[in-house]
Amino acid sequence: MPIAVIRHFKSVVVVVGLTVGLVACGPAALPPGDTIVDRDEVINREAHAFNRELDRTLIRPIATAYGTAVPQPVRQGVSNFASNLDQPGYVVNNILQLRLGQAMQNTARFLVNSTIGIGGLLDPASAIGPTAAETDFGETLHIYGFGEGDYLELPVLGPSTRRDAVGTVVDVALNPVRIFVPAPEVNYARGAGILQPLDSRYRFADTIDGVLYESADSYAQLRSSYLQSRRFELSDGTQVVIDPETGALSPVDPLADTYIDPYDP
């Protein structure tokens, strides 16, 4: 055991105890797909108008230029490099979630891609094994039993919830790459971290343009898509929801009432 761990033995025990205790509380209830709590809608809509303008005047044109000027394999390499540097942060959260299998999986991926994958430019780990078990501190809080809270649209960062906004701040603070990688190298990580979203903006341009510029109410459309997709990620693909009346866990479909049966007048 390293000296530092022995010296901080008490605090390590406290942190482990706290983690086990919090995970034991069980995950928070996931609201049905069409439930939206948005008490800050007026402010959120202002942030949305700002974000849309930012996309229209800056992000979209830069992403188009990047996508057309830089060949696809190079963009893919930069995005792989950025994704690889996300893995240590995933591992921190995997451990806090007591998902130790995923922690090992992400660690193995990081080691394989950082070495055989030439510093993360290639992604051989996905070819030989499972893809990344992506996560964040918002998910950790969900597993500890914190509900999503009100919907938020943050300037620049985009859609979130109160819980996930806290998660984003903690993820930046706990990011091992930011903490441990020294000055010149950490800038490559930052650069790739800016180029990766531009690559996504270019690749999914049709879908993103559809939501932002071709829908009747782009704010409502983005809010609905974000909440549905976020709850899906956190549900781990299962259908279990908590009945708001009884508090019981049930495999009831959250969208069951969505479908209007025309054959049952």
Next chain:
Amino acid sequence: MTHSLTPSRRLVLIGGLAAGLSPTLPRPAHAVDQGTATALVQQVSADITRIINSGQSESRMIRDFENVLSRYADMPTIARSVLGPASRSASAGDLRGFQSAFQGYMARKYGRRFREFIGGSINVQRAQDSGRFVEVVTRVTLRGSGPLEVRFRVWDRSGAPRFIDLLIEGISLVITERNEIGALLDRNGGNIGAVSNAIRSLG
């Protein structure tokens, strides 16, 4: 994947049988079984894969998508569900007009998005019974990025197995479009005819 005509012929038979029996027999609670729902989704997946990889023009692809919708989607259910409560007080004529406008809008909007799937393939993973319908889970493998999970929800309330919704990574087409149509209804003072006219030029 090989696609013989057999599954579709079997579907037509099952559909016809169910339609013929429905007036005389009470409908069971779980009308569609997992095997029938899976066969439908396999057929839809095969058709969509063929269309997106056919290399034909966008307008032809969209026309083919609309055929897939009229053949395999329960459009009366989808149209009413995206209208929401407004559908309950709508006239039969308004509903018919909206359904046909919405089918074209859906084919154009989602047909164009399917371009992002070119070179990909769809594989059926499993089916699960959700009470009112069967959900068939498929995995769409894309070039250059991770796979997507697409779920089809199937029931046979019309008398034949048809899908009533599709969820891409958890995002439901019906819920998303209900938001959109709701915004258009607000803008048009709740007039369904005006919304139908508006979406004929959208998507």
